[in-house]
Amino acid sequence: MFSASTLPPGPLEKVFQYIDLHQDEFVQTLKEWVAVESDSVQPVPRLRRELLRMVGLAADRLRGLGARVASVDAGFQQLSDGQTLPIPPILLAELGSDPKKPTVCFYGHLDVQPARQEDGWLTDPYTLTEVDGKLYGRGTTDNKGPVLAWINAVSAFKALDEDLPVNIKFLIEGMEESGSLALEELVRKEKSGFFSSVDCIVISDNLWISRRKPALIYGTRGNSYFTVEVKCRDQDFHSGTFGGILNEPMADLVALLGSLVDASGRILVPGIYGHVAPVTEEEKRVYEAIDLDVEEYRNSSQVKKFLFDTKEELLMHLWRYPSLSIHGIEGAFHEPGAKTVIPGRVIGKFSIRLVPHMDMSVVETQVKQHLEYIFSKRNSSNQMTVSMALGLHPWIANISDHQYLAAKRAIKTVFGTEPDMIRDGSTIPIAKILQDTTQKSVIMLPLGAVDDGEHSQNEKINRWNYIEGSKLFAAFFLEMAKLHSSW
Amino acid sequence: MFSASTLPPGPLEKVFQYIDLHQDEFVQTLKEWVAVESDSVQPVPRLRRELLRMVGLAADRLRGLGARVASVDAGFQQLSDGQTLPIPPILLAELGSDPKKPTVCFYGHLDVQPARQEDGWLTDPYTLTEVDGKLYGRGTTDNKGPVLAWINAVSAFKALDEDLPVNIKFLIEGMEESGSLALEELVRKEKSGFFSSVDCIVISDNLWISRRKPALIYGTRGNSYFTVEVKCRDQDFHSGTFGGILNEPMADLVALLGSLVDASGRILVPGIYGHVAPVTEEEKRVYEAIDLDVEEYRNSSQVKKFLFDTKEELLMHLWRYPSLSIHGIEGAFHEPGAKTVIPGRVIGKFSIRLVPHMDMSVVETQVKQHLEYIFSKRNSSNQMTVSMALGLHPWIANISDHQYLAAKRAIKTVFGTEPDMIRDGSTIPIAKILQDTTQKSVIMLPLGAVDDGEHSQNEKINRWNYIEGSKLFAAFFLEMAKLHSSW
Numbered sequence: 001m002f003s004a005s006t007l008p009p010g011p012l013e014k015v016f017q018y019i020d021l022h023q024d025e026f027v028q029t030l031k032e033w034v035a036v037e038s039d040s041v042q043p044v045p046r047l048r049r050e051l052l053r054m055v056g057l058a059a060d061r062l063r064g065l066g067a068r069v070a071s072v073d074a075g076f077q078q079l080s081d082g083q084t085l086p087i088p089p090i091l092l093a094e095l096g097s098d099p100k101k102p103t104v105c106f107y108g109h110l111d112v113q114p115a116r117q118e119d120g121w122l123t124d125p126y127t128l129t130e131v132d133g134k135l136y137g138r139g140t141t142d143n144k145g146p147v148l149a150w151i152n153a154v155s156a157f158k159a160l161d162e163d164l165p166v167n168i169k170f171l172i173e174g175m176e177e178s179g180s181l182a183l184e185e186l187v188r189k190e191k192s193g194f195f196s197s198v199d200c201i202v203i204s205d206n207l208w209i210s211r212r213k214p215a216l217i218y219g220t221r222g223n224s225y226f227t228v229e230v231k232c233r234d235q236d237f238h239s240g241t242f243g244g245i246l247n248e249p250m251a252d253l254v255a256l257l258g259s260l261v262d263a264s265g266r267i268l269v270p271g272i273y274g275h276v277a278p279v280t281e282e283e284k285r286v287y288e289a290i291d292l293d294v295e296e297y298r299n300s301s302q303v304k305k306f307l308f309d310t311k312e313e314l315l316m317h318l319w320r321y322p323s324l325s326i327h328g329i330e331g332a333f334h335e336p337g338a339k340t341v342i343p344g345r346v347i348g349k350f351s352i353r354l355v356p357h358m359d360m361s362v363v364e365t366q367v368k369q370h371l372e373y374i375f376s377k378r379n380s381s382n383q384m385t386v387s388m389a390l391g392l393h394p395w396i397a398n399i400s401d402h403q404y405l406a407a408k409r410a411i412k413t414v415f416g417t418e419p420d421m422i423r424d425g426s427t428i429p430i431a432k433i434l435q436d437t438t439q440k441s442v443i444m445l446p447l448g449a450v451d452d453g454e455h456s457q458n459e460k461i462n463r464w465n466y467i468e469g470s471k472l473f474a475a476f477f478l479e480m481a482k483l484h485s486s487w
Numbered sequence: 488m489f490s491a492s493t494l495p496p497g498p499l500e501k502v503f504q505y506i507d508l509h510q511d512e513f514v515q516t517l518k519e520w521v522a523v524e525s526d527s528v529q530p531v532p533r534l535r536r537e538l539l540r541m542v543g544l545a546a547d548r549l550r551g552l553g554a555r556v557a558s559v560d561a562g563f564q565q566l567s568d569g570q571t572l573p574i575p576p577i578l579l580a581e582l583g584s585d586p587k588k589p590t591v592c593f594y595g596h597l598d599v600q601p602a603r604q605e606d607g608w609l610t611d612p613y614t615l616t617e618v619d620g621k622l623y624g625r626g627t628t629d630n631k632g633p634v635l636a637w638i639n640a641v642s643a644f645k646a647l648d649e650d651l652p653v654n655i656k657f658l659i660e661g662m663e664e665s666g667s668l669a670l671e672e673l674v675r676k677e678k679s680g681f682f683s684s685v686d687c688i689v690i691s692d693n694l695w696i697s698r699r700k701p702a703l704i705y706g707t708r709g710n711s712y713f714t715v716e717v718k719c720r721d722q723d724f725h726s727g728t729f730g731g732i733l734n735e736p737m738a739d740l741v742a743l744l745g746s747l748v749d750a751s752g753r754i755l756v757p758g759i760y761g762h763v764a765p766v767t768e769e770e771k772r773v774y775e776a777i778d779l780d781v782e783e784y785r786n787s788s789q790v791k792k793f794l795f796d797t798k799e800e801l802l803m804h805l806w807r808y809p810s811l812s813i814h815g816i817e818g819a820f821h822e823p824g825a826k827t828v829i830p831g832r833v834i835g836k837f838s839i840r841l842v843p844h845m846d847m848s849v850v851e852t853q854v855k856q857h858l859e860y861i862f863s864k865r866n867s868s869n870q871m872t873v874s875m876a877l878g879l880h881p882w883i884a885n886i887s888d889h890q891y892l893a894a895k896r897a898i899k900t901v902f903g904t905e906p907d908m909i910r911d912g913s914t915i916p917i918a919k920i921l922q923d924t925t926q927k928s929v930i931m932l933p934l935g936a937v938d939d940g941e942h943s944q945n946e947k948i949n950r951w952n953y954i955e956g957s958k959l960f961a962a963f964f965l966e967m968a969k970l971h972s973s974w
Contacts, residue, residue, distance in 0.1 A: 041824050225825045233789045240913020243840050244810030245793045245801050251748050258745035263865040302720040305868035306732045314732050323731030325829050328820030338712045338876050342812050353730050378750035381792035389825050426727020455725040
């Protein structure tokens with residue numbers, strides 16, 4: 001927390017006090033949002049209804065701030081089995097249109113990854129539970145908490161009847177965890193409409209790389225998600241009656257997946273490193289300046305040993321080199337116990353995190369050719385089908401843009417420190433989409449601590465991060481306004 | 488059907504005529520038994536009560552034959568949720584104890600697999616329905632029909648007041664589809680009691696490999712079921728935030744599973760074939776004599792191509808060579824959709840079908856050493872644990888034992904043909920348990936045709952198989968008695 005002596009003068013002081021005094025209300029609202037199982041990943045009608053309900057709740061909240069909210073119909077999602085599900089509407093909201101103020105647009109999402117208590121959650125994932133200042137629950141840090149922190153900041157100005165230093169826009173979607181279906185099309189359509197007056201776009205959908213030190217993010221990796229299906233027939237077999245005479249699809253699939261990456265993490269697809277940007281001297285210095293205690297990082301990650309020992313190697317392999325992960329297999333036996341099945345049709349899933357200047361369609365071709373070669377060598381009678389299910393470009397920003405300066409100053413005000421200048425190894429496609437489509441600058445301004453566990457069991461956001469993050473956004477408004485007056 | 492000219496003289500002639508004349512009664516009794524939903528797989532009180540009722544019906548029927556029936560209490564089944572259900576009593580019944588006659592013990596079971604009409608049954612699974620000579624219903628072929636065929640054979644002798652050529656014993660259980668709980672313990676206890684006077688044990692719980700040609704079964708494969716766990720930590724990781732710096736458990740596991748079997752189905756665990764019995768010339772001739780249309784078999788299996796082209800190679804790889812199947816992975820992403828998870832802890836599952844004279848503990852050591860070697864070469868920081876979760880011995884009978892000779896002669900009498908001498912590629916632990924525990928010879932004498940669909944929808948037994956099977960058992964009694972007089 002900041003000490004009284006560093007309190008900024010004027011309206012911000014009152015805003016900070018308001019946020020501190022109303023923090024329990026803010027936590028309560030987060031609890032209400034977490035209670036909605038807005039899982040966009042599992043394509044089932046019940047969850048899709050919950051997701052639509054979540055978008056409705058958020059729209060109501062934005063209207064409560066006085067914003068004009070457009071709930072834009074986003075059409076339908078086609079499932080592979082021929083069914084369709086509605087895509088939740090995308091919210092476009094605006095508050096203020098003073099031409100003398102800069103316009104800051106916040107992007108966030110309301111959908112979450114799947115979570116079930118039996119997967120290893122210590123509390124019900126959809127009941128926000130506070131333990132030692134940690135707010136556990138699915139979506140607390142990814143991304144419901146940060147969306148609400150931005151709303152909290154705005155609501156503090158409104159409640160105090162203070163003039164908002166900036167015009168505010170919101171772009172809120174419900175399909176981020178499923179590839180942001182329909183978003184790009186909308187952004188393209190609204191380039192000269194909703195986005196024309198925007199000065200910069202803020203995304204807060206990542207984490208710091210520390211538990212206490214804030215960070216700014218200037219790049220993210222892309223992702224090519226592949227499925228490789230091997231099919232003998234649609235029905236499964238019994239291993240007693242067919243074991244020994246079949247090209248078993250699982251044996252083929254395991255060989256295919258085993259050909260992708262070696263034990264040192266190096267991707268074995270020929271040519272894959274051909275377009276990776278070389279490391280510059282300046283870049284090396286940015287990595288050297290980052291505050292990371294490798295030993296503490298390793299311990300907090302609960303990992304016995306990483307593939308690399310130095311800070312620079314670790315961070316570069318997370319942020320600026322590609323990586324390949326095998327996620328799982330659909331169609332095989334996955335439950336506890338011992339079932340003697342020969343799966344008839346299995347689908348392996350893996351993805352490659354992409355970095356500048358890898359080209360997605362080149363990667364797609366390289367992967368397909370490689371797997372076809374490996375499969376052909378097996379001389380199997382099964383059918384193999386490789387698909388790139390999802391392709392998302394990497395993103396990199398110019399860190400001398402205004403919003404980076406404003407964010408640095410706001411961080412200094414609230415946290416009393418310089419931020420780590422980092423990238424994110426994950427893929428937040430919206431950054432690249434928004435930047436390319438709107439031609440506006442994008443900044444990633446994360447609130448969550450490194451140990452928040454987004455996408456995994458026991459996801460949480462610290463109460464401190466959530467509340468100080470709300471203040472950070474308020475301070476950011478003011479710094480943007482100050483910089484704007486000197487434009 | 489047999490023609491009049493091949494009718495055997497004496498009592499058997501009358502028995503066969505009796506069976507033909509009373510076949511509708513026999514079908515009616517099967518209908519009454521099928522009407523009892525004696526499902527032992529779904530552990531719910533209603534079904535367990537039905538199962539107990541079924542055992543009671545069978546005990547009454549055996550008493551009606553004049554048998555002394557002991558209904559042996561088998562205790563309780565512990566369910567994983569802490570509940571208990573009664574295990575149905577095991578029936579030990581005997582009819583006749585003439586020391587001049589051989590004693591033949593029939594093993595059968597009264598429980599069935601689950602069945603619901605909406606799973607794809609064309610008729611109510613618990614209402615026996617005859618269509619074109621096929622008797623559809625759950626349990627018709629597995630195993631109520633064969634149990635009743637044995638009872639029909641005995642009842643024909645009794646009704647005609649003919650002297651039974653053999654002493655008869657029955658071992659009838661109600662938990663076969665759920666691992667034959669409590670059976671092994673009882674058999675062990677009764678080795679010197681109930682089983683001491685037994686000359687051979689008959690099991691009729693499999694199928695022919697043809698629609699019309701009878702078979703005798705002289706072997707079944709065993710099974711060693713393995714789990715191999717690779718663990719980095721209990722929680723999963725996000726591939727964006729950790730992809731590139733971890734020894735990912737899935738990469739390790741895929742490499743381990745990929746080291747087990749090659750594309751031609753050959754198991755790669757060193758030494759695994761060391762104890763597989765060599766193929767003898769006599770054995771080759773047994774395989775050559777088997778009636779199997781490979782093309783029809785392949786088509787009905789809906790498989791594009793098998794690993795082998797000839798009948799002999801196919802059957803040997805199903806019955807007398809080991810096979811390894813990879814069943815699946817627990818802990819990885821297995822659902823539809825695209826989840827970018829790095830599973831933190833994954834458990835691969837595979838099993839090896841064992842054949843004579845493979846030794847389960849040797850196989851366990853070979854598999855563990857192999858996987859430890861493969862894992863050590865990867866230099867991974869993860870933890871690997873290999874366990875043999877389940878081990879079931881293979882079984883093989885001596886086909887020159889009396890009961891095989893008697894069965895062949897009985898088949899010749901009833902069907903006018905030599906039987907296919909076959910094995911079963913699956914694991915039927917009861918044969919091995921009975922043989923090892925009682926030290927008595929076991930024979931598998933199936934009645935059902937290859938297309939009976941045991942365990943699946945629209946299970947049936949042909950009226951012809953049921954009625955001629957009753958005759959077959961009667962003829963078997965007589966052949967056993969004849970052989971006995973020459974012992």
